[in-house]
Amino acid sequence: xxPNLDRRHFLGALMGAAGASLCRAEAAPLAAAKLSxxxxxxxFIHITGAGSNVLAVIGADGVLMVDGGLKERSADLLKLVxxxxxxxxxxxxxxxxxxxxxxxxxEALGKAxxxxxxxxxxxxxxxxxxxxGWQKKTYEPSPKAALPNQTFYTxxxxxxxxxxxxxxxxxxxxxxxxxxxxxxxxxxxxxGDVVSVGSYPILDYTTGGWIGGxxxxxxxLLQLTNMDTRIIPGTGPVQTKADLQALNDMCNTLRDRFxxxxxxxxxxxxxxxxxPTKEYDEKWGDPELxxxxxxxxxxxxxxxxxxxx
Numbered sequence: 337x338x339p340n341l342d343r344r345h346f347l348g349a350l351m352g353a354a355g356a357s358l359c360r361a362e363a364a365p366l367a368a369a370k371l372s373x374x375x376x377x378x379x380f381i382h383i384t385g386a387g388s389n390v391l392a393v394i395g396a397d398g399v400l401m402v403d404g405g406l407k408e409r410s411a412d413l414l415k416l417v418x419x420x421x422x423x424x425x426x427x428x429x430x431x432x433x434x435x436x437x438x439x440x441x442x443e444a445l446g447k448a449x450x451x452x453x454x455x456x457x458x459x460x461x462x463x464x465x466x467x468x469g470w471q472k473k474t475y476e477p478s479p480k481a482a483l484p485n486q487t488f489y490t491x492x493x494x495x496x497x498x499x500x501x502x503x504x505x506x507x508x509x510x511x512x513x514x515x516x517x518x519x520x521x522x523x524x525x526x527x528g529d530v531v532s533v534g535s536y537p538i539l540d541y542t543t544g545g546w547i548g549g550x551x552x553x554x555x556x557l558l559q560l561t562n563m564d565t566r567i568i569p570g571t572g573p574v575q576t577k578a579d580l581q582a583l584n585d586m587c588n589t590l591r592d593r594f595x596x597x598x599x600x601x602x603x604x605x606x607x608x609x610x611x612p613t614k615e616y617d618e619k620w621g622d623p624e625l626x627x628x629x630x631x632x633x634x635x636x637x638x639x640x641x642x643x644x645x
Contacts, residue, residue, distance in 0.1 A: 369385045371386060371409070371416050376566065380394075380522055381417075386440075387405040387437040388437045388570055388571055389403065389526075389570060390417075391524070391526050393519070394424065395496055398424050399428075400428040402526040403431065403439075404429055404441025404442060404445065407441075408440065410440045410443075413441060425448065427451065428451045428452075429451070431454035432528030433455075433513050433529065434513055434543065435511070435529070438528070438570070439482070443478070443479055443481050446482050446483070451485060452486065455487060455488065455515050458484060458487070459483055460513075461511070463478065464477055469542050470542065470628065490504065490505060492504070498521075501518070501519060502520065503517045504516060506552075506556055506557075509554075510529040510530050510539065511544055512545065514528055518560060523562070524565070524568065525560065525561060527567055527580075529570035529571075530553045530570075531554070531569035531575060531583065532572075537550055537626065538625075538626075540629070545629075546633025546636060547591045547634065555584060567579070594612065594627070594630050594631065594634060595644075597610060597612060598635075608623070608628070613626070
């Protein structure tokens with residue numbers, strides 16, 4: 337969910353700073369960050385430095401993008417996409433979820449007439465005020481032009497130029513509107529923030545995310561991929577199926593541990609003190625936000641989980 341800059345330090349600052357902002361904490365490094373474009377082949381361009389990973393697919397007459405970075409980087413991002421595509425217009429933009437570091441190009445592209453594709457829940461969140469408790473921040477509704485104009489509830493397919501595109505909702509994982517976008521021809525999967533790199537996943541319980549759904553979403557991606565699939569996470573370097581499997585194993589193990597501690601009557605502070613993540617912390621960093629958010633998300637599912645109350 338956060339830019340590929342230094343997520344571990346950002347999360348530490350987020351936990352300690354009242355009113356921490358999704359964008360403000362990264363504003364200084366982002367101002368200095370350079371956009372970088374890497375060609376997977378002649379048609380697929382992976383762009384970093386915009387606030388989220390962006391995939392641009394170049395067709396004969398236009399461009400398809402998956403995610404659009406932060407609004408503050410949108411002009412530079414779209415300029416780079418135009419340069420890389422020979423001036424072709426962006427015709428289609430996918431939002432993997434509602435967070436502002438992925439939807440910052442919506443307004444500009446919406447005004448330009450692009451088709452903006454997302455889950456229906458993503459459209460609903462973007463169209464309303466959102467009080468994100470774990471950030472101590474309120475997000476205002478997006479302008480009408482920035483709202484997705486083609487939404488879906490389950491899955492879909494389309495053809496863009498010569499490329500087949502498959503996409504589907506992964507309910508209640510990072511948020512309740514996460515989607516993946518898969519290109520079976522080149523075997524490239526854009527996974528959004530269901531795949532985390534270098535720090536524990538963000539479980540945005542305020543908009544429906546929780547660890548059980550995260551585990552299930554990652555399993556969906558594992559079924560979709562093979563050892564040659566290039567997996568583009570929300571931020572960070574391209575991942576492999578082995579990387580995704582390790583992430584899922586960790587999340588699955590910790591889900592079970594967290595549930596056990598909650599059944600013992602522990603609250604988030606007691607769970608953090610119990611150090612249930614200790615063997616993973618060297619790789620994934622400070623676990624406090626992850627544990628606190630997992631706790632809140634699990635409470636939203638106490639009836640189906642059983643044994644907590």
